[in-house]
Amino acid sequence: MTDSLASIGTIGLFGNPAKAELPAAVKVIKDQCTRFGTRLFASTDLEAALAKDVSCVPNPELVKVADVVVALGGDGTMLRAARVLGLSGVPLLGVNLGSLGYLTDVPVQELEEAIKILLAGKCHLDRRARVYGSVWRNGQRLAGTNALNDLVVNMGSLPRALDMELTLDGDSLGRFLGDGIIVSTPTGSTAYSLSAGGPICHPSVLGLIISPICPHSLGMRPLIVSKDTKIELILHETGEGASLTTDGQKAIELADGDRVVFREADNEVALVKFPQSHFYRVLRHKLNWGGTKRLGS
Template sequence: MQTLALIAKKDKPEAAQLALQLRERYPQLTLLAERALAHALGWPRVEDRELASRADLAVVLGGDGTLIHAARLLGGRGVPILGVNLGSLGFMTEVPVEGLFEQLDEVLAGRFRVDSRMKLRCRLVRAGKLCLEDEVLNDVVINKGALARIGDHHASIDGVYITTYKSDGVIVATPTGSTAYSLSAGGPIVHPSVDCMVLSPICSHALTQRSIVVPAERLVRIELGPNTADTYLTLDGQTGHGLQGGDILEVERSPNRVNLVRNPKVAYFSILRQKLHWGQR
């Protein structure tokens, strides 16, 4: 590994200081900073596409939101991502600041393993035309805006009609995203090594409509009712798009994966216990 891409949380002085320490500690490596960090440090600006194409390893300085941004920036490349958490322990940013250099030394020596995380590919079809195609690590969310009215969301799996969710919206989540918005909507926690999708209505009018765990190789299709208004599509909480009645969302497993460098000192279930306060009263 010769080229490191540094992706940091914006307006975080601690991240800028760590970037400077990394350059000082590893002068033999090429360090590329994403645009906001490069501007803060006075480093040469590198476009996102070049950063993604040249990186051998991505080092994230921030939290889970920053890591999701990094995964989107890298696109379909399976570059290992080392997540360094600058706050409390994250679900994906497992390495504490004080353990950064020790962990990075191991990675550079080739002594590391990764979790290969499933992604989803989402397509927005309007009046028979493809309007949008993108990929997510966490979730695809259809949600209402300011108006307090439910909408009709006609859901099918592999062309078989399932139900019409009369609800505030619908979430299609990966196992990684099962501990995010999907969990708040009553969805299950799915271990990230299990490839599947979690389909969950948001505040469904019918209490019997619960989350469904769908095999990863299936195609989930959601068509919005004709009277849909003030409704939005949100991808990984990063980008938003307005939706119209009759719009169709198609969601399936992406052929691309996100490879997260594991912290050998932290287990997945220990993260759950800490983040979700299991066993506490």
């Protein structure tokens, strides 16, 4: 779902302080904020990497004061920023200081023009679904977590296959052995799920993607299910242990007998998009859709 972006009085900065390009990128944003009369705050995580003329505040305060948060880094930085924003609904814009940067909409070379367009109010919001997972042990809820890309159940540090059972709306698809399972949003369909053989979904698709990881069964294939489907994974035997990871960053340890229940989350992430932002164009450019270019073409 898309809608318009409200006027921006304050920009918040979140980023990867290890990126050498960060100080120069922040200076570009600060110059444009000065020109447009827009306030600028940065996360205290960036304080050591920035000039003293940029005010830094803790992440919870940054979320409260910002009308939009600009994430400077790669896709990992975008995913961390989405987690920091939580349920706030504050829009998120990604600036690519990394390599692939599939989620980051703005190449650093186009940053100045992008900020001008942003502050002129010529962007729109693309609201992306999240996936929610809860862990149950002995009938008690142990933990819960949201992800923008995916939730992944993985085997432990030693390569021992997991004995799992997948049920959809209470109907069992049977037990199987494998390295784990990925439950992704349409946004996450171009990430780990794609590497595991899952399909690519347009972000507007109302559903979730289930992609088994190296299943020892020819019948356990990736599935696209309705967003209202109750997905449940029962861990019958974990061998050397297992974990549930959130966007590849936050981990919850799992044990034999645990149940992990997945569904579409109640809250969305609002991504800032530009007039030239097109899903299929990004697919072609960043994932090299269609293969390599022939010589002379």
